[in-house]
Amino acid sequence: MKGIIIKSTGSWYQVLEAESKTIYEARIRGKFKLIKTRLTNPLAVGDEVEFSLEQDDVAWITKIFPRKNYLIRKSVNLSKEAHIIASNVDIACFIYTLKFPETSLGFLDRFLACCEAYNIKPLILFNKMDTLNDEEKEIVENIEAMYQNIGYDTLNISSYTKLNLNFLIDKIKDKTSVFFGHSGCGKSTLVNAMQPDLHIRTGEISESQLKGKHTTTFAQMHFWDFGGSVIDTPGVREFAMIDVQKEEIQHYFPEIFQAGRSCKYHNCMHINEPKCAVLQGLETGELEETRYITYLKLMEEAEEMNQN
Template sequence: MKGLIIKSTGSWYQVKEEKTGNIFEARIRGKFKLLKSRLTNPLAVGDHVEFQLEIDDVAWITKIDPRRNYLIRKSVNLSKESHIIASNVDVACFIFTLKQPETSFGFLDRFLACCEAYNILPLILFSKIDLLSEEEIEFVEQIQKMYQNIGYQSMLISSVSRLNLDKLLGKIKDKTSVFFGHSGSGKSTLVNALQPGLDLKTGIISEIHQKGKHTTTFAQMHFWKFGGSVIDTPGVREFAMIDVEKEDIQHYFPEIFKLGRACKFHNCLHINEPKCAVLKGLEDDKIEESRYITYLKLMEEAQEIHKK
């Protein structure tokens, strides 16, 4: 039997049978756990699998189909390990909040780099606009323009005032989407606003630290009435890239890769090489300093992983 993984709690999964739509509790055979990998989870929500039914209608997963793409985060307690958040995604929506909580540019840029690396269409959602002053909205619009100039799609939204929710619906209709952001950024609130009745649990922001508490503790797929699905995920602190050489990192920053074609040396890494078009572009404000800093950090991490 063929099915789709729609929920993962670590040791148990839920699989939706392809033909009937029936949902079964599922486990995986031990051999999957023995596969050598730097991943903490052999299965992820969005995976297409084959399974067999045994006693009490428990499904045993016997095969995982090749993934079209996936997004990865660093494991919380295992710095050398990574965890697949979702697989076979059509559009990945990043929820950026200027406050409650504040989203860093580095976090956004890591997300975008991962989307480039694993061939996923990103969509930046500047959310909680209803909480912002006119001056703050103008600042968000400047950020939006910066990323649009690079080539990334984005929009300003509000789950409270419903600003641009119809526009967002049009972007995710009939597709498998996934919502990412810090804990407290409003992922579950947004899902509830797009489809009232799902009643996903939402949390509050800590007044002291202005950080969200985890309300989603595991990944789960929900199906839209208007067509398609969304994978709701726990708050992510940091994205990761595995099996990536440091020479490849520049490919995941479109503006750096574009300028890099004019460098004197074809193997230029844009760090301290002579006649580097990227470093010149940085001086001329053609490349944002915040994105270049993230680029350097990812280069360092790729080199460290390669050493290990």
């Protein structure tokens, strides 16, 4: 039988059988081919699998079908390994909060680079707009304009006032979407606001650190009444890219790649080369320094990983 992984807790999985829509508790049988050896989990929510039923209706997963894409994070305890948290995604929604908790632009840029690397359409959601004063709203507007100029889709939202949730529903209807962001950014609250009967557990913001407490401890797929599904994920602290060369990183920053076409040397890495159009763009303000800093960091990390 064929199905899709809708929940992963580590050693056990839930599989939704494609035709009958029956959900089975499942385990893995056999060895799955991982992407080299740097993944900590063989299966992820969103994976399409083949399985067989044995006694007590326990499903044994025997095959995983090729993924069209996936998003990964750095493993919590193993710095050189990564963990797939969602696969076969149509649209990945990054939930940005200016405060409670504060989201860094570097974290957002890593997410966007991962989307570019693994061929996933991103959508930046500026959440908790109802909590911002006029000055803070202007900051968000400037950040939003910056990413729109690069070519990314954005939307201002609020789970409490329902700001633009109708537009968000239009964007994710009949698609497999995934919500990403720091703990406390409002992922679960947003899902509940769009479909209250899901009753996803939400948490409070820690006053001492102004960071969210983890309320989602594993990835799980939920199905929208309006069509499609969403993968609710644990709060992510770092995104990772595995098995990429540092020369590839510029491909994942559209504006840097575009500017690089005008560099003197075709193999320019945009660090200190003569007549580098990217460095010139930074000097004139045409390119954003925050994005360039993330670009350099990702290149360093790619070189380190390929040395080990």
